[in-house]
Amino acid sequence: MKSRFRFKIILCLAYLLLSQNLSHDLKSQPKGYNYDESKVPDYELPLLLESDLGRKISTKEEWISIRRPEILNHLEEEVYGKNEIPLGPFKVRTKLLESGDSEFGIRKQYSITFSRRENELILNVLVFLPPKIEKTVPVFLGLNFRGNHTISKDNEVIITQGWIRPGKRVKNNRSLEEGRGIASSRWDIKQILSKGYGLITAYYGEIDPDFDDGFKNGIHGLLNPNRKQQPNSGGSIDAWAWGLSRIVDFISIDEQFDHSRIIVIGHSRLGKAALWAGAKDERISMVISNNSGCGGAAISRRKFGETVKRINDSFPHWFCPNYKKYNDQEETCIVDQHSLLSMIAPRPLYVASATEDLWADPMGEFYSLQATEPVFRLYGFKLNSSWHEKLNRKSRVEKFKQDRMGYHMRDGKHDVTSYDWKRYLDFANHNFPNDQ
Numbered sequence: 001m002k003s004r005f006r007f008k009i010i011l012c013l014a015y016l017l018l019s020q021n022l023s024h025d026l027k028s029q030p031k032g033y034n035y036d037e038s039k040v041p042d043y044e045l046p047l048l049l050e051s052d053l054g055r056k057i058s059t060k061e062e063w064i065s066i067r068r069p070e071i072l073n074h075l076e077e078e079v080y081g082k083n084e085i086p087l088g089p090f091k092v093r094t095k096l097l098e099s100g101d102s103e104f105g106i107r108k109q110y111s112i113t114f115s116r117r118e119n120e121l122i123l124n125v126l127v128f129l130p131p132k133i134e135k136t137v138p139v140f141l142g143l144n145f146r147g148n149h150t151i152s153k154d155n156e157v158i159i160t161q162g163w164i165r166p167g168k169r170v171k172n173n174r175s176l177e178e179g180r181g182i183a184s185s186r187w188d189i190k191q192i193l194s195k196g197y198g199l200i201t202a203y204y205g206e207i208d209p210d211f212d213d214g215f216k217n218g219i220h221g222l223l224n225p226n227r228k229q230q231p232n233s234g235g236s237i238d239a240w241a242w243g244l245s246r247i248v249d250f251i252s253i254d255e256q257f258d259h260s261r262i263i264v265i266g267h268s269r270l271g272k273a274a275l276w277a278g279a280k281d282e283r284i285s286m287v288i289s290n291n292s293g294c295g296g297a298a299i300s301r302r303k304f305g306e307t308v309k310r311i312n313d314s315f316p317h318w319f320c321p322n323y324k325k326y327n328d329q330e331e332t333c334i335v336d337q338h339s340l341l342s343m344i345a346p347r348p349l350y351v352a353s354a355t356e357d358l359w360a361d362p363m364g365e366f367y368s369l370q371a372t373e374p375v376f377r378l379y380g381f382k383l384n385s386s387w388h389e390k391l392n393r394k395s396r397v398e399k400f401k402q403d404r405m406g407y408h409m410r411d412g413k414h415d416v417t418s419y420d421w422k423r424y425l426d427f428a429n430h431n432f433p434n435d436q
């Protein structure tokens with residue numbers, strides 16, 4: 001009797017474990033999409049080193065004056081949209097709201113207020129700095145998904161009043177006190193601060209709430225309320241990138257920060273925004289794409305995992321209307337995602353994937369980085385040739401040699417882990433030695 005009971009419990013536990021895994025897989029790998037490398041169609045990537053008029057680009061001067069502006073323009077016209085937010089005159093005010101000691105260092109909270117006529121929009125910026133600061137601090141800057149209070153358990157962090165996507169510790173699209181620290185596993189503050197870096201974050205929904213309302217809310221509503229949607233009008237990813245640049249404005253004039261080491265990081269949709277911000281804003285000294293997938297680092301022509309049609313259907317407000325032309329026709333677009341990555345060169349660029357994150361096409365993220373090599377080569381940097389071989393090994397957690405282009409494929413799911421942070425910190429130290 002006893003052993004039958006035990007057997008039933010084991011069965012129940014096994015069922016629970018299995019069903020959780022299954023539902024995770026269904027959510028993270030929706031049916032009807034390709035997850036099979038052998039079914040990836042043949043494709044040719046748009047050439048980075050040939051101008052639209054067919055001129056070969058062979059020096060960095062030609063890249064800077066001819067080809068780079070062409071590609072940036074295509075990315076604006078066809079994918080992310082032209083930034084048309086600051087149409088009217090608007091004012092920006094930055095204020096230190098609060099500061100104090102936190103678990104691993106110093107906490108400071110600022111508000112950046114954008115105002116136009118009688119309306120305003122407030123972006124809350126949270127800063128963590130190492131406990132002992134002797135000189136200016138290099139910083140990681142990344143937007144967060146659920147509010148500043150979710151990245152640590154620090155009770156003093158202000159809870160956002162902004163609209164939040166439904167989820168854990170959220171009621172009626174508002175954040176709850178119980179949400180403190182729920183995303184802390186993604187932000188290894190202890191490790192970052194102990195290596196001498198600061199961390200700056202803001203909630204992405206305060207810049208532009210992540211739902212399709214015809215661009216009435218967020219920064220679009222404030223600064224461009226009468227917007228008429230054009231085929232090349234910027235969407236939400238462009239707005240989040242714009243918000244990152246406004247935080248870079250603040251970092252660049254504040255003397256506590258090291259202006260030559262502003263590292264922008266983003267996960268998933270915020271990885272797409274981080275890359276787009278880095279492409280346009282050359283004050284950003286290094287960019288990290290964590291599992292950014294479709295519309296981020298991954299090659300769209302591979303049609304592996306999430307596709308252009310699916311992302312446009314699910315998130316019609318993310319890209320510019322022109323991007324919808326490439327639904328089921330990725331191969332007709334004048335750029336692909338390696339074009340986006342090439343905009344970061346010669347600044348250090350790190351792309352990270354995870355083995356189980358098939359929706360984001362981990363190999364497509366790697367091939368995309370690999371395809372930017374010709375541009376980095378113009379500046380004398382190359383990709384370590386043993387990488388590809390190592391990717392095919394069973395366990396992908398490997399220490400690859402890194403130069404200006406960094407990459408790792410972590411075992412596991414779509415996420416940001418302490419292991420990822422360790423790699424980013426190593427890469428930052430490698431490119432910006434701490435004795436600067």
Ligand code: GTR
Pocket residue numbers: 267268269270293294306311
């Ligand atoms: C998914 C989306 C991905 C990725 C992800 C995220 O639903 O399909 O492109 O952006 O969301 O941001 O969490």
